[in-house]
Amino acid sequence: xxxxxxxxxxxxxxxxxxxxxxxAMMGEYFGLEEKMxxxxxxxxxxxxxxxxxxxxLRKREGRVETMDGPFAETREHLGGFYLIEAAxxxxxxxxxxxxxxxxxxxxxxxxxxxx
Amino acid sequence: MIEATLGRVMQDDRGRLLAALIxxxxxxxxxxxALQEAAASALVHWGRAGVPASPTxxxxxAALRKAIDxxxxxxxxxxxxxxxxxxxxxxxxxxxxxxIPDDRLRLIFTCCHPALEEKSRIALTLxxxxxxxxxxxxxxxxxxxxxxxxxxxxxxxKIAAARIPFTVPGxxxxxxxxxxxxxxxxxxxxxxxxxxxxxGIDLCTEAIFLARLLLQLAPDQPEVEAALALxxxxxxxxxxxxxxDGQSLPPxxxxxxxxxxxxxxxxxxxxxxxxxxxxxxxFQLKAAIAALHSADGxxxxxxxxxxYARLHDYEPTPVIALNHAVALAESGQLAQALAQVQxxxxxxxxxxxxxxxxxxxxxxxxxxxxxxxxxxxxxxLAGSEADRSFLQARLSALK
Numbered sequence: 001x002x003x004x005x006x007x008x009x010x011x012x013x014x015x016x017x018x019x020x021x022x023x024a025m026m027g028e029y030f031g032l033e034e035k036m037x038x039x040x041x042x043x044x045x046x047x048x049x050x051x052x053x054x055x056x057l058r059k060r061e062g063r064v065e066t067m068d069g070p071f072a073e074t075r076e077h078l079g080g081f082y083l084i085e086a087a088x089x090x091x092x093x094x095x096x097x098x099x100x101x102x103x104x105x106x107x108x109x110x111x112x113x114x115x
Numbered sequence: 116m117i118e119a120t121l122g123r124v125m126q127d128d129r130g131r132l133l134a135a136l137i138x139x140x141x142x143x144x145x146x147x148x149a150l151q152e153a154a155a156s157a158l159v160h161w162g163r164a165g166v167p168a169s170p171t172x173x174x175x176x177a178a179l180r181k182a183i184d185x186x187x188x189x190x191x192x193x194x195x196x197x198x199x200x201x202x203x204x205x206x207x208x209x210x211x212x213x214x215i216p217d218d219r220l221r222l223i224f225t226c227c228h229p230a231l232e233e234k235s236r237i238a239l240t241l242x243x244x245x246x247x248x249x250x251x252x253x254x255x256x257x258x259x260x261x262x263x264x265x266x267x268x269x270x271x272x273k274i275a276a277a278r279i280p281f282t283v284p285g286x287x288x289x290x291x292x293x294x295x296x297x298x299x300x301x302x303x304x305x306x307x308x309x310x311x312x313x314x315g316i317d318l319c320t321e322a323i324f325l326a327r328l329l330l331q332l333a334p335d336q337p338e339v340e341a342a343l344a345l346x347x348x349x350x351x352x353x354x355x356x357x358x359x360d361g362q363s364l365p366p367x368x369x370x371x372x373x374x375x376x377x378x379x380x381x382x383x384x385x386x387x388x389x390x391x392x393x394x395x396x397x398f399q400l401k402a403a404i405a406a407l408h409s410a411d412g413x414x415x416x417x418x419x420x421x422x423y424a425r426l427h428d429y430e431p432t433p434v435i436a437l438n439h440a441v442a443l444a445e446s447g448q449l450a451q452a453l454a455q456v457q458x459x460x461x462x463x464x465x466x467x468x469x470x471x472x473x474x475x476x477x478x479x480x481x482x483x484x485x486x487x488x489x490x491x492x493x494x495x496l497a498g499s500e501a502d503r504s505f506l507q508a509r510l511s512a513l514k
Contacts, residue, residue, distance in 0.1 A: 001278050088280040089230055090288065111277045 002043065002112035003092040005082040009105025010075050011050065025100045032098060040086035040095040047080040076105055083112070117161045124170045125154055129246040130328075132175055134218035135210075137281050139202055140182050143225070143271045149185060153177035172211050179206040219244060220332040221281050223325070227296040228279045235270040236299050237306075242267060244328070245321045255306065255318065283333075290338075290396070297342040297398055300325045304346050308353070309498070319353070322346055337389035341398040344389065347382035348405040351375040362508065363501040366408040379409060397429040416445035433462040441472050444479065452476055467496035471506060483513045 015021035033042040056067045070077060079101065086092040089109070096107040129150070136146035153174050167173040183202045226239040234256070241247045241255065253263035273279065284292040300322050307318025326343040333339055355373035358364045386402045404422050407414050420442035427435045436459055444452035453476045456469070463469035474489035490510040497503040 088278045089228075090280050090282075090284065093230070094288075109277075 001086060001088070001114075003040075003084050003086055003089075004110050004112055005084065005092070005096050005099065006078055006108045006110070007080045007082075007099060007101040007105060008074075008076040008108065009079050009101050011077065013104040014079075014101070028098075028100045036084075036095050036098060040084045040091050043083040043085055045080065045082040048078065051077040079105070117158060117166065120166050120170065121154060121157050121161065124174065126246040128171045128174075130219050130222065130244040131217060132171065132178065133243055134222040135175060135215055136178055136182065137222060137225075138216075138218040139179070139205055140198060141281065143274050143281075144268075145182055145185055146178075147271070149178040149182040150174070152181040156181075169211065169213075171213075172209075175210055175215075176206055179210070217332065218281075219328065220283055223296055223329065223332075224283055224292060225274060225279060225281050227292075227299045228274075229292070229295050230277065230279055231270050231273065233299075233302070235266055236295075237302055238263060238267055239270050240299050240325070241303065241321065244325060247316065247321075251316055255316065293333075293336065293338055294397065296329065297326075297338060300329070300342060301345070301398075304349070308349070319346075319350060323350065335392070337392040337394050338396040338398045340385045340389035341396065341402040344382040344385035345398060345402040345405050347378045347385070348402060348409055351378035351382060352409065357501050360504070361501055362505045363499070364505075367413060374409075382406070383409075395425075397426055400426040400429070414445075416442050420446050420448075433459045434466070434468075437463060437466075437469055437472060440476075444472075444476050449476060449479055453480070465496065467493050467498065467502065470496065471509075474506075475509070478509070478513055486513055 015025050029047075033045075036042070051070045054068075054070045056069060056071050058065050082095070082099070084092060084095055086095065089111075092109050096102060096109050099107050101107055132150055133146055136149055137143055140146050140149070156177055157170075157174060161167070161170075179202050183199055183206070186199050186202075223240065223244055226243055227236045231239070238252050238256070241252050242249060247255075249264050249267060250260045252267070253260045256263065258266075283289075303318050303325065304322035307320075307322060310318065323343070323346050326339070326346050329339045330336075330343055351374050352366055352369060354375070355369035355371070356364060358368070358370075382402070383406055386399070386406055389399050389402070400422050404419055404426075407419050407422075420439060423435060423439035423442050427439060436455060440452045440455040440459075443449075443455065453473075456473050456476060459469060470489045470493035474486045474493060477483075477486035477489060487510065490506055490513070494503055494506045494510065497506060
């Protein structure tokens with residue numbers, strides 16, 4: 001079963017680039033796929049540019065409206081995602097618990113719709 | 116007569132039947148629907164042909180057939196070929212519920228999964244393992260029956276959609292998951308303790324039933340032994356907790372001839388057994404505290420304070436910090452107790468025991484002027500007449 005793991009964190013909560021903590025965190029991200037072999041399979045995953053780069057769009061009565069910024073104004077921003085294949089929720093949660101963002105933000109685990 | 120027999124079988128064996136059906140269908144809702152349909156046809160068949168020799172066996176077989184029918188009715192039939200084959204084989208083998216493996220441990224771990232909301236865990240456990248009807252579960256929470264029905268449906272839908280597994284967790288996850296199960300059992304108990312028996316349901320009895328069931332299904336687990344010990348030690352004092360004048364009484368002031376000696380002894384023996392396994396946990400600490408409150412003579416407050424301090428490492432909640440402060444005060448460490456309770460004000464402002472404790476500490480250091488408004492606040496927040504009456508007496512005793 002596929003699960004989408006979305007990572008949320010406040011920008012000031014995570015280690016800043018250039019610090020040893022940041023390098024250690026990135027090391028953890030890069031090693032995650034390998035570390036979680038046997039628990040869940042990594043299918044895809046990306047980190048996102050900061051929320052200041054986001055554009056939100058909607059179309060109403062044929063007209064496109066664009067807005068500078070994210071869809072929801074929250075303190076914790078969507079910062080990245082994983083798509084994994086796991087046997088059940090317990091395995092997906094075990095994967096989620098190893099994502100560094102779980103320590104300074106939150107990870108939402110959602111099953112992917114099956115058609 | 117038939118209805119009464121069926122009702123009894125469904126109440127006693129619902130958990131076992133449901134667990135067996137979920138194990139075979141892998142689907143909580145299908146299993147429940149199949150069991151419901153089997154019960155409905157039991158009413159008709161038993162009425163005609165008499166109650167079968169093994170009513171539970173009859174129900175299991177009928178429910179397996181209903182589950183197969185359910186799959187056949189499903190428009191995505193092709194997906195379910197394997198499931199149908201397994202069920203048909205089981206049904207043909209004329210399963211005897213007494214000899215098939217008891218899957219209730221898996222069921223309770225599923226019902227108490229931390230991915231479900233706490234209230235839903237309690238509701239699902241009462242419905243699935245204690246055999247309460249949806250109406251009874253609703254009554255426990257003072258909810259309308261349709262509201263509770265929706266809550267139960269949402270929980271089952273999440274179990275299916277997010278694939279919450281029907282399994283006993285592995286060694287790595289077991290301590291946390293077992294704690295989640297035992298917490299549900301304990302919450303059921305405390306709800307019953309606060310409400311007393313209602314509409315024919317005694318939640319204290321249901322909680323003790325669940326704890327005994329867990330002990331039977333997962334023997335050698337010190338936290339399970341300790342959880343049952345905690346319930347028994349508390350239950351042993353239940354008849355004495357309200358004095359003749361309607362006031363709540365702390366254990367030290369209770370009439371000990373009203374204590375249930377058998378429950379007390381069983382609780383203490385279970386706790387000893389748990390501690391001898393040398394794998395400490397929060398329920399062992401809670402049961403040890405309850406045991407110290409039941410000891411002959413005045414309680415060993417310094418020891419109770421030490422146990423609360425350790426419990427706070429497991430569960431750093433303001434309520435445990437408050438209990439720790441009370442134990443410190445009783446041990447004579449009033450200054451430390453007051454300082455600790457002061458720091459909890461922001462989190463516990465709406466919690467009656469916080470104001471009662473603070474009032475008591477202030478009264479002890481002779482600050483009646485500050486104690487008085489705290490007692491008044493506690494009285495305003497008191498949930499029962501017994502507590503109110505106790506606090507009123509303390510307030511009147513202020514100089």
